[in-house]
Amino acid sequence: MTTIAIPDGMPQYDDVPRFDVAAVRADFPILDREVNGHRLVYLDSANTSHKPRQVLDVLAGHYAMHNANVSRSVHTLGTEATEAYEGARAKIAAFVNAPSVDEVVFTKNSTEAINIVAYAFSNASLRADADERFRLGPGDEIVISEMEHHSNIVPWQLLAERTGATLRWFPVTDSGRLDESGLADLVTERTKIVALVHTSNILGTVNATARITERVRQVGALLLLDCSQSVPHQPIDVVDLDADFIVFTGHKMCGPTGIGVLWGRGELLAAMPPVMGGGSMIETVSMARSTFAAPPARFEAGTPPIAEAVALGAAVDYLTGVGMRAIQWHEKELTAYALDALATVPGLRIFGPTVPVGRGGTISFALGDVHPHDVGQVLDSLGVQVRVGHHCAKPVCTRFGVPAMTRASFYLYTTTEEIDALVSGLEQVRRIFD
């Protein structure tokens, strides 16, 4: 490799935010284990991330020392649990730069968060006095894209069926980018909501949303961004993004399963009818009718996943401690390394952007005509954990003419040695199936 001196006065190599990957890895107990007699090489963080000891300790510690139900107890434990739960909400609000803590609704996951918005539309459409922005009927349109996860397709298909609205979508280009060429025809005065993935879970594409946001504002529609694959990997600022809703999930960002987030503009959340009814979401209840609490409580019926929320707060602390800019840069370097390394494998075809620009550390590929199941099985025998299948994004597989793909995805604890292990594993696959 040639060393190029960067001229004085320009940003130097070491100006980039960095962290000690070995020290980070030491925080994740699971990275020490073996799989099938090999050191674990975990390349499936887009599916779920691992959890550092700092998060596991908070999760166990909450149950061990502060366990009680929230928002209803006057006793000390109840107060501690409520403070921890609401404290986590404040941490998450700060993490995405939400203007108000009350704009953070805890959900089970991204799927539930999207469904809350979709059902709020549905419920509003049944009531003549509901906010016009949430009322849908024949002639109205919902716009998604061809690169969505099923969780951002199916809820809108069901909503369209219930209301008579029409579902439309942005296509995907051959290089795996969002095709915005038809933007003006696709997003129109008929559009009520555009629900779009921020970073594709299968192609790795990071969508630039500025033009779409501008168009959405022009036509008076709402914009929801599925940030499940972006909040864990880059700094996210909801004010800067200028979306109306974003959703993300805890387990992909070093937190536990069972906890996710719906962020919405306070004024919009306040205009949305409730979705699930039950305890905690009411203002007052009589036998004939009820009135409802303000957001976020309005959308958090029943006892929430308390310990999970608290542990997600710890995950946010952990990620902030490492630094989101540094994590983003680390993954950018890994992605560049991996794209180069994978290009050396004969017969390998990458789906999605092949340059480390406008893409994250999630790379899907085909190895000749070897079926991804077989690729994944051979890699597993070498300790390399990748995901194979349609990745809950079947329309993307259809778009690229394959039934399934193999996907490697990286995170803050991923190393270049692990990418080397993937590449040498792929050689093994070729030896068996060629």
Place this chain on the structure above:
Amino acid sequence: MQLEQLYQEIILDHYKRPQGRGLRDADDPDAEVAEAHHVNPTCGDEVTVRVAAVDDIVVDISYDGAGCSISQASASVLYDRLSGRCAEEIAAVHAGFVELMSGRGQVTPDEELLGDGVAFAGVARYPARVKCALLPWMAFKDAAARAGVGVSPTEVEA
């Protein structure tokens, strides 16, 4: 090495040189022809199996689909073992294969009954792959029933 139990030479042979692949029309105009299309929703693999039956004899099994080596080799073995046989024989082979695949590696396969199907014994140790191996067999069972050839009873627990 564990992996070799899964990817036996016999399986790779059937995968690379599948027997009887491609959907065919029946030679005999009086044959009862029916087909079934099965999908593995977790991975998107698909297979269509077409059965041509005369009375209780399955005179031909043809198939097409897209899937991994295990599912494709399994379809090839299915064709090999079941074409040209009567309902009673088919039921025995089918039950034997399903039992082997549901056995989590604890069932000793009957080579006389299953032929090349014994090579799938290793697959039963991989719960995620059992469905791949069974995909064509379940599609066959549906197609055969539609063509008037009953293969039941078989219960799959995988």
